[in-house]
Amino acid sequence: MNRVETAPRLSRIIKFGVFEVNLDAGELRKSGMRQKLGGQPFEVLRLLVEHPQEIVTREELQQHIWPGDTFVDYDLALKKAVNRIREVLGDSADSPRFIETIPRRGYRFIAPITGNGHDATMASRVVPVPVATRHNPWIAGSAIAGAALLFVLLGIFAFDGLRSRFRATRPPQIRSLAVLPLRSLSPDPNQEYFSDALTDELITDLAQISSLKVISHTSTRQYEETKKTLPEIARELNVDGIIEGTVQRSGDRVRITAQLIHGPSDQHVWANTYEGSLRDVFALERDVSSDIAGEVRARVKAPNPATASQASPITPKALDLYLQGSYYVTKGEGSANDDDKKKAAEYFQQVIDIEPGFVPAYIGLANAHDLRMLGSSEDVAVQRKAAEKALALDPNSSEALEILASLRWFDFEWSGAEQQFRQAIRLNPSNASAHDYLGTLLGATGHLDEALREGMLAQELDPNANHLSVILCMRGEYDDAIVMLREMAKSHPEDGLTHYDLYRALAQKGAYEEAVEELAKTMDLFGSEFGSKLRHAFATSGYSGAMRKFAEELEGLQTAHRGFFPENLAVAYAALGDKDRAFYWLGQAYEHREMVSHDFGLTILKVDPLLASLRSDSRFRDLLRRVGLPQ
Secondary structure (H helix, E strand, O other): OOHHHHOOOOOOEEEEOOEEEEOOOOEEEEOOEEOOOOHHHHHHHHHHHHOOOOEEEHHHHHHHHOOOOOOOOHHHHHHHHHHHHHHHHOOOOOOOOOEEEEOOOEEEEOOOOEEOHHHHHHHHHOOOOOHHHOOOHHHHHHHHHHHHHHHHHHHHOOHHHHHHHHHHHOOOOOOEEEEOOOEEOOOOHHHHHHHHHHHHHHHHHHOOOOOOEEOOHHHHHHHOOOOOOHHHHHHHHOOOEEEEEEEEEEOOEEEEEEEEEEOOOOEEEEEEEEEEEHHHHHHHHHHHHHHHHHHHHHHHOOOOOOOOOOOOOOOHHHHHHHHHHHHHHHHOOOOOOOHHHHHHHHHHHHHHHHOOOOHHHHHHHHHHOOOOOOOOHHHHHHHHHHHHHHHHHOOOOHHHHHHHHHHHHHOOOHHHHHHHHHHHHHHOOOOHHHHHHHHHHHHHOOOHHHHHHHHHHHHHHOOOOOOOHHHHHHOOOHHHHHHHHHHHHHHOOOOHHHHHHHHHHHHHHOOHHHHHHHHHHHHHHOOOOOHHHHHHHHHHHHHHHHHHHHHHHHHHHHHOOOOOOHHHHHHHHHHHOOHHHHHHHHHHHHHOHHHHOOOOOOOOOOOOHHHHHHOOOHHHHHHHHHHOOOO
């Protein structure tokens, strides 16, 4: 009898990342879509996820799946099974995120699991070790007695109660964290920006722990007023640890309280209070992140976090300006209206005038000039200059490297951009945006498997945003992209960009009626009046009529200097079969690429399914050459 055979299967559904293993049905699903994985590969995966964070030996796998009376080249069969699992999961033996190879011993499932998977993990811990592995007779007798006692206890107590006792005495492991919005205790509602910005700073610092997954602020912000329990939040975000805290500001003093909770069990791990001068608020915040990092390392034997830049004192006036700028730049994310970001830029520039050595203000200024509707070459110049200054002041700034890499990418410096994205990720492995950019760049150059891995990492780090749909569509996996985007549109019905991405995915699949409706919703949410015109055009003239109306309206916006959308126009004319107009607008995108750095522009030219009808044209090949992409 061995551990694999005796472990009770209490968990029937195990979730990790965008995947879900249904043990009863023998199915693996990704974003709700069933994957082609069965037979021996599925059984290997079953055993690994039933024993997460544990080594499942080659002998145990052989005995369970290929018993002694089975004639098979076991080593080859196991290798093929594991390779097939990794292929479906988008995993890599060299840089594993799910299945780690333990040389000459076996394999280990290393990703955090959610749902009932934690029950399966705990159940595997209480199964007695086989007597056959013991060599000391006295110890063997003790083991038998211990096993008998365990089964007696199982007969006396409810199994869940016993399991909770084992859990209560076991130090919780924390490999992933979510920082919930710090709650402001100030009676002044206008102080919301203060606690919000400190939350963001805390997330940024904790993300520098290389072995720790830290969820993005964009995904934790939704829990600010939630009534959900911590185990529910931990399950939804797929994390082990949750940080809660408060911020209280009184005159020139500030107090920060923080506590670390093991989310799945709601078990308290650590808490502390920090108080000091407002001038030293960032030093206090660094103390919080340092103490949390120490608690995490103690539980998972994680390496030390990357060296963070020293927190410099800042005058109360500059601090207020910086925190207000951070508040407005966050408020402006995902919006078609650039007013909030313009206001943020003014605040950050004032901070720089007062504190010219304050690195976060330069990062904020660069992000504030990443305008969606009316970006210009001047905005790009400010972005670049601010990011370069931040990097000169702090060579370990992942954010500065990411901004500079994105600007290089939009200027078609493919190799240099890729290297800088990778460097940004090395400095901050939880930088979801850098993983997203790198994944899209890799997909744009045809490296679709690695692109998927990076996109999935970004999605795990920031599950409340869309980091995967573009890559899925590049791979032709339209159904998966549509399922994911529909879920996001359901939870964020006011996000116009999600509806726009859904329009593209539906159009790529050929579901034109639904695509036009999503495009019309996008226009409605962006404050445009022609959503109803699109619906009417489709009702009277079909998809071609809707695309013609879309092109007319976009050209009208550009004539009135209310936006610049050359790639969107190229897509519309490609759908109409008007290649000349499509190539005219692609040419405009190339000539004025600094004005479309807020969008994909030509960066996904080679693999954009909505431009597929243009690829046989010699003008398309010439454009690929000009942007530096292989034919």
